[in-house]
Amino acid sequence: MSTVAAHSVAEPSQLAKTIGGMLVATYAIIAILPLLWIFLTSFKTPTDSISYPPKIISESSVEGYVNLFTTRTRQTPEFLASLPPPQTWYERLVRSRNMVIAGPSKVVPRFINSIVIGFGSTFLAVCLGTIAAYAFSRFRVPLADDLLFFILSTRMMPPIAVAIPIYLMFRNLGLTDTKLGMILLYTAVNVSLAVWLLKGFIDEIPREYEEAAMVDGYSRLQAFFKVVLPQAITGIAATAIFCLIFAWNEYAFAVLLTSGDAQTMPPFIPFIIGEGGQDWPAVAAATTLFFLPILLFTVLLRRHLLRGITFGAVRK
Amino acid sequence: MAEIKLESVAKTFGAFSAVKGISFTVDHGSFFVILGPSGCGKTTTLRMIAGLELPTSGRILLDGEDVTALPASARDIAFVFQLFALYPHMNVRQNIGFPLRCQNFSRAQIRKSVQEAAKLLRIDHLLDRRVGGLSGGDRQRVALGRAIVRRPKAFLMDEPLGALDSEFRRLMCGELRELHDRIDATSIYITHDQLEAMAMADRIAIMNQGRVEQIGTPQEIYDRPRTMFVADFIGAPPMSFLDVHTALRQGDRAVTIDGASVEMPELFEDRPEGKFALGVRPENVSFADGSPLRGQVIGAEYLGTTQIVTVRSANGQVKARLPSGKAVRVGETVGLRLRPDKLSLFDTTSGEALSSALDAGARHG
Numbered sequence: 190m191s192t193v194a195a196h197s198v199a200e201p202s203q204l205a206k207t208i209g210g211m212l213v214a215t216y217a218i219i220a221i222l223p224l225l226w227i228f229l230t231s232f233k234t235p236t237d238s239i240s241y242p243p244k245i246i247s248e249s250s251v252e253g254y255v256n257l258f259t260t261r262t263r264q265t266p267e268f269l270a271s272l273p274p275p276q277t278w279y280e281r282l283v284r285s286r287n288m289v290i291a292g293p294s295k296v297v298p299r300f301i302n303s304i305v306i307g308f309g310s311t312f313l314a315v316c317l318g319t320i321a322a323y324a325f326s327r328f329r330v331p332l333a334d335d336l337l338f339f340i341l342s343t344r345m346m347p348p349i350a351v352a353i354p355i356y357l358m359f360r361n362l363g364l365t366d367t368k369l370g371m372i373l374l375y376t377a378v379n380v381s382l383a384v385w386l387l388k389g390f391i392d393e394i395p396r397e398y399e400e401a402a403m404v405d406g407y408s409r410l411q412a413f414f415k416v417v418l419p420q421a422i423t424g425i426a427a428t429a430i431f432c433l434i435f436a437w438n439e440y441a442f443a444v445l446l447t448s449g450d451a452q453t454m455p456p457f458i459p460f461i462i463g464e465g466g467q468d469w470p471a472v473a474a475a476t477t478l479f480f481l482p483i484l485l486f487t488v489l490l491r492r493h494l495l496r497g498i499t500f501g502a503v504r505k
Numbered sequence: 506m507a508e509i510k511l512e513s514v515a516k517t518f519g520a521f522s523a524v525k526g527i528s529f530t531v532d533h534g535s536f537f538v539i540l541g542p543s544g545c546g547k548t549t550t551l552r553m554i555a556g557l558e559l560p561t562s563g564r565i566l567l568d569g570e571d572v573t574a575l576p577a578s579a580r581d582i583a584f585v586f587q588l589f590a591l592y593p594h595m596n597v598r599q600n601i602g603f604p605l606r607c608q609n610f611s612r613a614q615i616r617k618s619v620q621e622a623a624k625l626l627r628i629d630h631l632l633d634r635r636v637g638g639l640s641g642g643d644r645q646r647v648a649l650g651r652a653i654v655r656r657p658k659a660f661l662m663d664e665p666l667g668a669l670d671s672e673f674r675r676l677m678c679g680e681l682r683e684l685h686d687r688i689d690a691t692s693i694y695i696t697h698d699q700l701e702a703m704a705m706a707d708r709i710a711i712m713n714q715g716r717v718e719q720i721g722t723p724q725e726i727y728d729r730p731r732t733m734f735v736a737d738f739i740g741a742p743p744m745s746f747l748d749v750h751t752a753l754r755q756g757d758r759a760v761t762i763d764g765a766s767v768e769m770p771e772l773f774e775d776r777p778e779g780k781f782a783l784g785v786r787p788e789n790v791s792f793a794d795g796s797p798l799r800g801q802v803i804g805a806e807y808l809g810t811t812q813i814v815t816v817r818s819a820n821g822q823v824k825a826r827l828p829s830g831k832a833v834r835v836g837e838t839v840g841l842r843l844r845p846d847k848l849s850l851f852d853t854t855s856g857e858a859l860s861s862a863l864d865a866g867a868r869h870g
Contacts, residue, residue, distance in 0.1 A: 395590065400555075403577040405603060420593065
């Protein structure tokens with residue numbers, strides 16, 4: 190009978206696996222709990238949402254969502270009685286709180302702003318990043334190392350440190366509170382990340398692929414589109430997610446530079462609090478709607494993301 | 506099919522000079538091999554012919570037309586890479602058809618040409634497979650398929666067998682040459698493996714440090730090496746060299762080594778006293794008890810039908826290829842006989858072979 194080493198390097202022991210699993214599970218619970226709490230709160234009644242001790246299970250209600258999508262005015266019971274009976278379930282719900290619906294809220298345009306600015310800047314950053322990364326990867330660019338360092342250096346301070354110059358710049362250029370301005374700003378911040386990530390991915394694609402295509406009669410541009418892009422698509426997807434997450438969640442610049450037309454969801458959500466008292470279910474509903482797309486995206490593309498994160502760790 | 510001509514083509518990368526002005530002509534339909542150690546400039550040369558690198562100076566002519574500045578896509582040349590460069594996002598059929606897609610062939614034409622090429626390479630049963638799961642040999646065939654499908658003017662191959670295991674390599678060697686003959690192509694093939702080069706080439710160019718050392722048929726290169734580098738690089742084991750310190754006169758038919766007179770092909774040039782090396786291939790060395798040229802056996806390698814015996818003489822080590830049946834004892838002193846008509850004499854300073862009747866044999870016979 191041979192003895193097997195108890196602490197083999199290749200195979201962790203059962204105990205280690207259990208402890209590891211527990212650690213991961215604990216962290217997952219800690220990370221997921223706030224999201225879960227927000228999700229639950231979005232379906233609570235306003236009273237339940239601020240009850241103490243907090244109620245984990247409460248009477249479920251979609252009032253938060255109704256309040257999020259509408260603006261309402263409080264009316265006297267006499268005025269309410271003089272109105273025709275409510276036509277829809279949400280009107281009935283609002284009437285029961287002695288209010289009438291005055292119109293839609295701004296959440297839909299704000300959400301659209303977030304989508305336009307988030308995806309627009311991601312698209313631009315990834316396009317520019319891919320082209321720049323390809324150039325750095327394939328051509329003898331003079332001062333390539335210095336340029337790459339310069340690109341990276343834009344990330345070395347918190348972007349908000351340049352808030353005031355950017356604010357003044359935007360005001361002079363007439364970019365304040367415009368979608369174009371926000372797209373340009375987020376693109377500028379993301380492009381350094383995109384260049385560095387994508388350069389790694391493109392470096393991994395052997396030059397021979399393009400050279401083979403060029404010998405076969407394709408121009409460099411055609412070879413780039415037909416041979417390089419299809420193979421870099423995983424890297425591009427990973428990069429796009431990182432850029433999108435940044436642009437989607439960015440708060441400080443959005444507060445500073447937008448107020449109406451180009452306002453995104455992050456500065457809009459706290460604004461809900463001010464409108465009709467502390468309407469926590471409505472805030473929770475907005476937050477839930479806000480994080481769902483990114484959550485879905487991340488879960489769907491988690492394999493690419495993981496590859497993006499560990500990239501560079503196993504280079505030749 | 507085309508004639509490829511290089512006229513003093515040179516390439517420098519910064520301060521490094523990779524190719525130092527080389528010239529050669531590859532005839533219509535011939536199989537030309539560029540052979541040399543790694544870093545000798547052979548791949549750079551091939552890439553310049555393909556249009557993947559721009560020469561620093563010199564001209565490249567394809568069928569008489571100057572293509573030096575033309576991009577790769579405009580040269581109608583096919584290139585087979587060492588690592589095959591098959592596109593992982595396409596299947597075998599799409600890979601082979603890829604060069605045709607850019608030339609606006611109809612789908613039916615592409616299908617037909619791909620089918621023909623695949624049949625020629627015996628991979629028509631693999632057409633709908635992904636390239637990822639193919640064996641090395643099949644990948645190589647797909648890469649060749651992509652090269653032959655559009656019937657280019659010339660094929661350039663950069664160590665196409667380098668990534669295969671030795672057994673497959675030998676098989677593919679034969680297949681490649683057969684393919685070349687069947688499609689009547691002009692091919693330039695790069696390798697550092699002399700056996701591949703000898704087996705396939707019509708003519709071989711041996712490169713070293715950015716220069717062409719010698720161009721010739723495999724036999725010429727083996728029998729009449731122009732430089733010590735070629736003599737040493739070709740042959741397994743390579744040529745042995747014996748030090749000679751003497752003055753040489755035109756018409757000499759022998760040199761004196763260690764007091765022994767060794768016959769050699771008639772010399773065609775005069776040389777003042779200096780250092781020379783007498784080169785001899787192992788198969789041209791035999792043991793002769795009476796020979797005044799003597800040495801001590803220091804080792805023997807058994808190779809099946811023959812054995813390689815290493816003998817140390819006062820003027821250098823000599824390897825002899827002897828029948829494996831001959832009993833040889835390590836340590837014994839033997840007399841060496843060198844076959845007179847097969848000896849080469851080199852100037853050790855320049856490394857170049859001296860002109861002799863050995864070359865004349867080449868010219869007249």
